[in-house]
Each structure stands twice: as structure tokens, then as C-alpha cells.
Amino acid sequence: MSRRPSHPARLLASALAAGALLTTAACSDGGGSQSASDTAAEQAGVARPDAAKQTPTGSPSASPAALTEAGAKAALLTEADLEGGWNQVQDADKWRDRLLVGEVDVADFLTAKSSATDCQALLDALYGDGLLGDPSGPSALTGFEQGDSRLLEQVAGYDRAGLDARMKWLRTLPDTCDEFTATGSGGARRTVQVTEASVPDVGDARAGLRVSVQGDADGGPATLTLDVAAVRVDTSAVTVMGGGLAGGQTDSVEQAVRQGTERLRTVLDGGTPSPQPTTMD
Numbered sequence: 202m203s204r205r206p207s208h209p210a211r212l213l214a215s216a217l218a219a220g221a222l223l224t225t226a227a228c229s230d231g232g233g234s235q236s237a238s239d240t241a242a243e244q245a246g247v248a249r250p251d252a253a254k255q256t257p258t259g260s261p262s263a264s265p266a267a268l269t270e271a272g273a274k275a276a277l278l279t280e281a282d283l284e285g286g287w288n289q290v291q292d293a294d295k296w297r298d299r300l301l302v303g304e305v306d307v308a309d310f311l312t313a314k315s316s317a318t319d320c321q322a323l324l325d326a327l328y329g330d331g332l333l334g335d336p337s338g339p340s341a342l343t344g345f346e347q348g349d350s351r352l353l354e355q356v357a358g359y360d361r362a363g364l365d366a367r368m369k370w371l372r373t374l375p376d377t378c379d380e381f382t383a384t385g386s387g388g389a390r391r392t393v394q395v396t397e398a399s400v401p402d403v404g405d406a407r408a409g410l411r412v413s414v415q416g417d418a419d420g421g422p423a424t425l426t427l428d429v430a431a432v433r434v435d436t437s438a439v440t441v442m443g444g445g446l447a448g449g450q451t452d453s454v455e456q457a458v459r460q461g462t463e464r465l466r467t468v469l470d471g472g473t474p475s476p477q478p479t480t481m482d
Contacts, residue, residue, distance in 0.1 A: 268357075273468075276439075276468045277356055290346055302385055304383060305383050306383065338358020350445040352441065352453055372408050380394050385416065393414050400431075403463075412426070412429060426444045430454055434466065
């Protein structure tokens with residue numbers, strides 16, 4: 202995968218050039234003192250919910266604690282959560298892939314010009330780290346490398362209505378942007394294909410895509426393949442993207458989604474994620 206120039210960090214999980222889970226809040230001990238779960242929540246960087254609104258664990262009306270900056274960072278994946286020799290890197294916020302830069306050919310959409318707009322928005326989001334839009338709350342990002350492949354994860358808080366709308370939009374893209382052409386700098390034409398991808402049954406809502414871009418890189422033909430998954434939990438989300446010029450990373454992305462969702466659930470429950478994963482597929 203080609204190296205992207207440095208840009209200010211914004212985060213998702215948009216792509217390499219380019220995310221979550223409903224549980225219950227800890228209950229009050231009823232005596233006015235701070236419960237052990239509240240103490241754990243504060244230590245994990247999760248804001249303690251209003252005591253008057255707390256309900257017993259398992260109650261349908263209970264809601265997760267608010268995500269904080271420290272909580273978002275604690276929820277991020279570690280090398281121990283991934284199999285296959287993935288190595289964590291320090292500059293994932295600077296990743297960009299030039300194959301994702303291009304202007305969508307409107308002529309590919311003869312009767313629905315809005316489809317071209319959606320497909321352009323997809324390319325821009327994958328390149329610019331904004332697949333779920335700009336977070337309205339805390340956000341944290343991490344990345345891993347394995348040979349020529351990369352895996353990017355973002356944990357962030359969003360406006361609920363905007364997050365729901367963005368997740369719904371992602372699910373429409375395999376139909377709207379099935380296949381189209383984009384023109385890069387210098388007139389280089391690229392064929393982009395978007396298909397639906399399965400996502401583990403975790404979180405409150407989820408969406409998955411596989412995006413492939415056929416073009417030229419380093420003077421020869423190349424195909425960039427990205428597996429993309431987003432998972433919502435209440436108003437937080439985990440976004441994971443993996444792949445590169447060597448192909449997609451379906452298994453690793455699915456594993457990252459499971460582990461990332463579990464870590465976020467633990468944080469929103471007021472706990473601290475284990476340094477070792479509890480489930481590995």
C-alpha cells in the first residue's frame with residue numbers, strides 16, 4: 202500500500218488511506234456512598250452516570266456510561282487482541298492511500314446523479330478518516346501493520362441521530378455504488394467496486410463493506426482492497442478497516458471487530474479491558 206502524506210489527525214475509521222455495544226450502567230448502592238462499579242468506572246476514564254438515573258444491571262432502561270477520552274483510548278485494540286503477527290504503529294493518523302483520491306465519473310450514473318455524490322463521499326471518507334462522519338465526542342485511533350497490509354481502528358462518540366443515519370447510508374452503498382469509475386491526478390482512471398461484507402453479530406447495529414480500487418501504483422497495475430466494518434453501541438462506535446495492495450483482511454477485521462466491541466463494552470460498563478483477550482477465534 203502506498204504511503205500517505207501527513208495530515209492532522211481526525212478520527213474514525215476511515216481507511217488506510219483509511220468501530221461498538223449496549224450494556225447496562227452500574228446500580229447505585231442506595232446508601233449515598235460510591236459503589237465499587239462507580240469507582241472502577243472513574244478509574245477507566247468513564248463518566249459516572251447520574252445516580253438518579255441508574256438502574257440495576259440487566260434492566261431494559263439502563264444505559265451505558267458516557268465515553269470519555271481516557272475511555273476511548275482504553276477501548277482501543279492491542280497487539281494481544283490480534284492474531285497473525287500484527288505490529289502496532291505510532292503514525293496511523295498519518296496514513297493515506299493515493300489510490301483513493303479521484304473524481305467520480307458522473308457518466309456512470311445516467312439516471313441518479315445523487316448516486317455519484319454518494320460514491321464520491323465514500324472515496325473521500327475512506328481517504329480522509331471520516332467513514333462515520335466527524336465524531337461529536339471523544340475519539341481515539343490506533344493502527345497495525347502486517348507485511349504490506351494495514352489495519353486501522355477508531356473508537357469514538359457521536360451524535361445518535363447522525364450516527365444512525367451514517368450507518369444506514371453505509372448499508373446502501375453496495376447498491377448505490379456497485380461499480381463506478383474515478384479519475385485520479387493526471388487523468389489516471391480507476392475502477393471501484395463496492396460489495397456488502399459480513400460483520401460479526403455484536404453491538405446495537407453494524408455495517409460492512411469491501412471496497413476494491415483497480416488502478417496504477419508505482420508505475421504498474423495495482424488493486425487496493427479494503428475490508429471495512431462499523432459497529433454502534435448506543436452513541437459510540439468502533440470502526441475497523443484492513444487490507445492493502447496484497448488483498449483484503451476479512452478474518453483479521455472480523456476478529457478486530459469482536460475484540461474491539463468487547464473492549465468498548467467493558468469500558469462503557471465501567472470496567473478496564475483485560476490486557477489479554479478473553480475470546481480468540
